[in-house]
Amino acid sequence: MTGEDSIKVAKEGVSLVVEVIKAAGDNPQVKEAASNLGQTAVTLTKTINNVLVPLAAINFAFDKARIYFAGKFQQEIAEKTSEIPPEHIVEPKASIAGPMLQGLAFTHEEPDLKEMYLNLLATSMDGRTASVAHPAFVEIIKQLDSVDAKMIRGLLQSRVAIPIVQIHKKLPGNGGYNVLIEHLLNLSDPQGEAAERVGVPAMVDNWIRLGLVSVAYDKFFTDEALYSWVERRPEFLRLSQEPQSDGAKVEFQKGILQCTSLGKRFADAVGL
Numbered sequence: 547m548t549g550e551d552s553i554k555v556a557k558e559g560v561s562l563v564v565e566v567i568k569a570a571g572d573n574p575q576v577k578e579a580a581s582n583l584g585q586t587a588v589t590l591t592k593t594i595n596n597v598l599v600p601l602a603a604i605n606f607a608f609d610k611a612r613i614y615f616a617g618k619f620q621q622e623i624a625e626k627t628s629e630i631p632p633e634h635i636v637e638p639k640a641s642i643a644g645p646m647l648q649g650l651a652f653t654h655e656e657p658d659l660k661e662m663y664l665n666l667l668a669t670s671m672d673g674r675t676a677s678v679a680h681p682a683f684v685e686i687i688k689q690l691d692s693v694d695a696k697m698i699r700g701l702l703q704s705r706v707a708i709p710i711v712q713i714h715k716k717l718p719g720n721g722g723y724n725v726l727i728e729h730l731l732n733l734s735d736p737q738g739e740a741a742e743r744v745g746v747p748a749m750v751d752n753w754i755r756l757g758l759v760s761v762a763y764d765k766f767f768t769d770e771a772l773y774s775w776v777e778r779r780p781e782f783l784r785l786s787q788e789p790q791s792d793g794a795k796v797e798f799q800k801g802i803l804q805c806t807s808l809g810k811r812f813a814d815a816v817g818l
Contacts, residue, residue, distance in 0.1 A: 619654070638676070646666060649687060659691075661816075662695060662817075703818045705810060709766070713797075741780070763801035
């Protein structure tokens with residue numbers, strides 16, 4: 547597809563929103579909703595002209611992305627912005643909209659990531675909340691995969707600190723220890739049974755690196771019941787049953803995982 551073809555497709559996508567407005571007719575309720583939709587269409591046209599079109603040669607080279615932006619994207623962003631009063635709809639910053647649209651081109655088939663991108667764009671198009679959106683949030687979403695997004699979504703939605711543990715092998719004599727599993731959480735499978743998730747420690751490290759959460763093992767909940775799950779976890783059972791030499795013992799260190807201020811702001815910006 548040529549650059550001109552890509553630009554044509556992008557602009558035709560915006561025109562679909564306009565056609566919806568024309569179809570509203572004289573129905574007062576529909577016309578009121580269409581007013582918001584109309585302002586969204588104007589804003590999107592400016593955004594596409596200023597931001598999306600220069601990226602067209604890259605993003606629209608992919609057929610699926612081209613089809614999505616020309617059709618479903620318009621409907622989805624219209625729904626996200628439908629409750630924004632027309633006088634509060636603003637053009638999103640190019641520093642947010644440009645990278646966001648580029649990221650969306652590659653992840654629009656992954657529901658959790660797509661939802662984050664669309665909500666971030668809607669936040670940046672609402673003059674009442676635009677200040678909450680930050681260009682760094684686009685990069686954060688880009689550095690999450692769909693499993694990351696699903697797990698961090700639940701954590702950021704609750705914003706409540708949760709127990710986390712580190713399993714280690716305590717060495718005899720000098721009080722030292724070797725870490726066996728970092729960042730163990732009480733996760734379950736779809737049937738509600740405790741299940742090992744080997745990638746979770748790396749996920750938690752990624753969330754820490756992105757500044758969304760903090761983990762401390764020098765702080766913990768005083769309620770012992772909050773850690774009663776640890777010794778029933780398959781990871782702990784497996785490691786404690788392995789033969790240990792020289793009197794070493796498998797133990798765990800209690801800790802706390804909680805959202806950071808950045809994580810809370812990110813949650814607000816992406817609609818959590």
